[in-house]
Amino acid sequence: MSRRLLVLGWHNIDPTPFYPADPGAGRRGFERQLAAIDRLGTVVPLSEAVDTLAAGGELPPRAVALTFDDGYADWLDAAVPALDRRGMHGTFFLVSDILSGRIGAWWEDLADAFDRVTAPSLEWAGRTHDLSTPTARRAAQDALKDELKLVDRATRVEAVARIAERIAPPPPPRPPMFLDWDGARALAATGHGIGSHTVTHPILSREDEGTQRHELTASRRALEEGLGQTVDLLAYPNGNAGDYDERTMSVARGAGYRAAITTRPGLVGPNEPPFAMHRIVLTPLTDVGELFGKVARKGTGVARRVANRAVRTLTPTG
Template sequence: MQAPGSRLLVLGWHNVEGTWCFPARPEAGLRGLARQLRILRSVANVVPLAAALTDLAAGRPLPPRAVAITFDDGYRDNLTLAAPLLRELELPATCFLVPGFLGRTTRAWWEELASAVATARAPKITWKGRTYRLGTPTERAAAARALSDRLKGYDRAARETAVDELTGLLDPAHGYSVDEHFMDWDEARRLSEHLEIGSHSSHHAILSRESVEQQVADLASARTQLQERLAVDAPVLAYPNGTAADYTANTVSAAGRAGYSHAVTTRRGLNGASTPRYEVRRTVMSPDRGVADLRKLVRDTLAHAVTGK
């Protein structure tokens, strides 16, 4: 049986309002996130992530029903919409940033692909032996999902080549730029005045697809850039994509060598003193997730931890 306060539930969001990859009705994202955060404020104790993970590892108790809030990627609406809401509700949160996005040296490939599919002038494409129909919004959404899943299996260089190939085939009416949705360094500096900053790698490469040397260089460079440009420690890493297939023992070693205290995944579950420091469990959220569902998630998950059932 676990003692009360010995467990931490980590929740993770990405964008607030809709994007090419994550479409939503206008302003629905902010309304949904506001409802979710108010629910968390009422049913949980929201704690800073880095400090909570340090306390867990040291065996120090957390408040009962402890929850940490995180955001990945550095979408601009984390600054313009989420941060003001978090300040209003007096809730701490961590934003995991990608220096390559902030410096405009890395492409947000999933948004670029989704934009190209959504605005494609081609009625269908055939790529690497498969045909993708684009005649209806449903077909376009299915094509975007299927192509994105395929590209996640590539390393960074091959993925960017594939996106260029697909864009040529799709002939989109809209040319996507990372400026559309993502913060730059100046905006990240403003965000760091209010939120804890963590690293999401240098280029958002899916780390298990990269060589050991590339992983070591990527993770070290990401933390160094965040420290130097934002004057933050950036002690926690979030693995891009974050499933069990997206990092390896080599990734864990690279994270330790870069000086990260912990790394978070997108593998659901609770965290306690025995949770591996570089495999912190996290539940991925979206602003359209119902508040009743969120309330049940928090209460049921943390009640399970307290009772040991």
């Protein structure tokens, strides 16, 4: 038995503008990952693992919890069926205003604009970004994405809209990339876990305390009322060390959550703060077998670098 938990996280399965990949590669890769996890670990529901660790109990050897962020539509026809075929449990973190169609996903909107770019360059915030080649466009997109994470949500959303207007024509109609409330109810009916990923997916530490409180309380209330079940697990948007702080954790506790997960790599142990749980984020192309081996031999810092290599394989370079 063990008192350690490895939390793994995904976003999408199929390719998107922000997470590009060859057609079908995501589903094939995800199936391979689940096969490796089945062989190397023991999947436990995140909610049960949180309770067990809080009570000082023991988990199965090589315990693994599987999580998914943002509400991508392919969860219903790719992630859930693959999990169910192996009897595995996942926990899915939803953004309530994306479900309602009130907002889009700014990171996907930005990437989509760069996919359709027609402008040769972009003047933005005193800099000129070259857009004349795929490599230059990728560098510009990455630089702007990192800059936009440093501002509050309202500024970020306005900036993405202005950038898109300057560099690309309006987007054509396309199938929804994210679940709506009907999709969320279908997801909840599968028996997998549901958690909150806030109302509008802000980077919480960039917002004032009142906004943070609204994001955490209103999302939980909307999900509980809309899905008819208790929602008391939280995933911080973006989730790196600077994206939440002591104030955020205090607000989350006050909003009635039992625990919150980050994207900071590491194993969760019995002394882990319940509102700063470690997690390793993957793409469907991450070599999970190698990741497990690195965790076992050298710790999660090395394992995170394995995961990061898979992210780089999804990035077009020219």
